[in-house]
Amino acid sequence: MTTYDYDVIYIGSGHAANHGALKLVKQGKKVAFVEGDKLGGTCTNYGCDAKLLLDGAFQVLEDVQNFQAAGLKGTPVLEWDKLMAYKHQVIDAFPKLMGQIIPKAGIKIYPGYGSFVDSHTIHVNDETITAENIVIATGQRDSTLPIPGNEFIHNSKDFLDLEQLPDAMIFIGAGLISMELASMMIKAGVDVTIVDIAEHPLTNFYDKYVDKVVDKLQKEGVTFYFNETIKLIEQQNQTYLVTTNSGRTLQADYIFGGTGRIANVEDLGLEELGIKTSARGIVVDDHLRTAQPNIFASGDVIDKRIPKLTPTATYESNYIAKVLLGDESPISYPTVPYTVYTLPRISEIGLSISDAQKNSDRYDIKQVPYGRSYDTKRNMDAELTLVYEKATQHVKGASIYGNDAPGLINILTFIIDKELTTTDLEQIIFGFPDVSYNLLGRI
Template identity: 45%
Template sequence: MKQYDAIFIGSGHAAWHGATILKQAGKSVLIIEKDLEGGTCTNYGCDAKILLDGPFEVLHKSNRYQGIGKEGDFTINWPQLMAYKDAVTNPFPQFLNGMFQRLVFDFIKGHSQLTGEHTVLVNGEEIYGENIIIGIGAREARLNIPGQEFLKDSRDFLSLHALPDRFVMIGAGIISLEFASMMALLGKEVHIIEFTSQALAAYHQDYVATVVADLEKQGVQFHFNQAVASVEEVAKGYLVKTQNGLALEVDYVLDATGRVANVENIGLKSLGIEASARGIKVDDHLRTKYPHIYVSGDVIDKTVPKLTPTAIFESKYIAGQILGNQEAISYPAIPNLVFTLPRIGQVGVTVKEAKANENLQIIPYKYGQASLFETKNEKDAEITFILDENKHLVGAELISDDAEAILNMMTLIINQKITGQDLGNMIFAFPGVTHAIISQLGAVMR
């Protein structure tokens, strides 16, 4: 029987970062993957989405100058854009495979099944691992309704080489609103059907309302408090019906109702490892009931955001555990960004949480209006600071095309406990949107 110090089930960000650390420390490492090397984010998730998003972001920003410097149309050629995306992402698995070889990882393509506390069965061979790390992520949920075979998911959408004209997107979460932001700029007919009464429920609803209103101005139709009952194939596409009697004939139906952890058929039940659609239960060291079986990434049942950077953090943490670190995991503030147009961002304590805590101070700042020359005419840009009783920044929520850079700056300030005096003793580039925000933050923190 082959033996390894660590077996990683999955080859995405929840796995290979920690595997690299262990290999560099002299450990023997095996990675097992049944799909493409690199997992969802690398091949048909985050990377593909941001590659397609680029020209839409440029178009969205340029529209702020319509009538004050911008003339003519900015045309997006979707087939060319998709070909560009494919040219960038298609080589990723081969590149990662080569990287694994250079790092001297053993790598096996196949389905894994746990057969014991230290053993994994793959392609008919049982292999021993002193430590086993499960990092097999999650997949798109699929509604259990008549006609579910006609539903598409985000992976399908991100591989569309020819765009249909009429969309139904089921669910008003991140995926639907990000894709709708792109399709609206192309003039497509978009309907979003949401079971509840609001979109992006986890984010500051004042900012969500701005994005929803902007999408509605572009023709996107929201149908709240509606549950999809069935999808039928008709002569010119698909007929989507809801339980409340709404009927929409469209060309494409996207099921964006959430994600479920990949916990089936990997031997968890036979070993008594607790798991559900939310993920695998772990302790504060990311261990299952067995001290040498760890879990990393989106397949964990957890309350912190299921994001690529979180998976990387967990993968590195597990490597540290195997190398002798005994400390329980402690997550820093985790920035969370929705790639709508404009973006919505959040890090640390939310506005909703702050409203329930009288010791926290909520300070909104409409910097888009206050510093128009620095925001490039983005009038609706706004950030809300959340300060504790010591005037330390503990949270921030914002809406802005420049949310990524601002959010990362806020994350740094929160995690490093930078004070208002600290900010006042620093010099930042001017003019620029981060300068405007940091100047205001430094003032309110004093």
């Protein structure tokens, strides 16, 4: 019988790794992390956690603006340097804290980038370590356009360390990250331009609500150029000139690249092990196993159609732990909600509105302008669109526009997953006058 150094080695220490690792340790398994960057992964250090700490101040600015007509006068002054210092105060403490918590939990940390020697052996720095099972949880990184001058393009990690706001920014791409940051920057007084190759931004979201966000941003001063690609970026003194495929020339102090993210699969030695990868990540089976049955992939590094989000990474991490503890069930994802944190927010879950519209014989669509029913000055145009299955009257999908969307979509997640009906909801008393109370009375 082969003896290994560990029962499980995780390459990466983010949400795709640490949740399951802690479960395994509690069951007596010997576990190690190999981490070449900060402990905690992208979300904690360079992604959603860091961004949301900045976002809160802009939500306040949004609320103040919405209440101007109700008697709230004046506008708070945003001091970016102090807001960034606040972000660092909170976020920079996490890796150090995890560096204390993880060893106390019984998990060994190997700082450095790991690569496979064989299916049970990892090389990190100047040593090799072995494990019965290995989980690849290396996540994704921002992609870069292959154009002249791409060295001047900044990514989300750069932005979340930005010490001083520029006078003007150009966002390349109109995806989630660009639209979220643009919503913030225009409120900070930055001149914002967004250039996108497509005809419409945020293609995974209900186009009616996306149009609302675009219209609002345009009224606030954001300039959009759709059906345009970037050909060239040139530095001119302290600014940059951006040339598009149509010959348009744009100028800004800061260029942000929001053209997507790619899986971190290079330099791991996967090809030598016969582990297949695609442009979207590592190919796995219905147990999240790679071509090597003792090597799993977890989180954003997986080639999958399920949204690549922190909650799905956590779900996969916990699932793999159950498999390693003897559960032979294939993975079955619940309905996954997702949100774009523009101002206002848009949240989606389940069957899309567009798919329901294409199958009108099976589904009914109901629109609820819930913003008119409670806090009208703050959410006058807030709206919910629901998809019902005609045969059962179960809610099968939803899209929400409004600043309360992230919380409301979590309630709808429960309703959809548990197939609750109007009759079921009538048996529950919700807190009043919270927005959820007013909303649930209309489902």
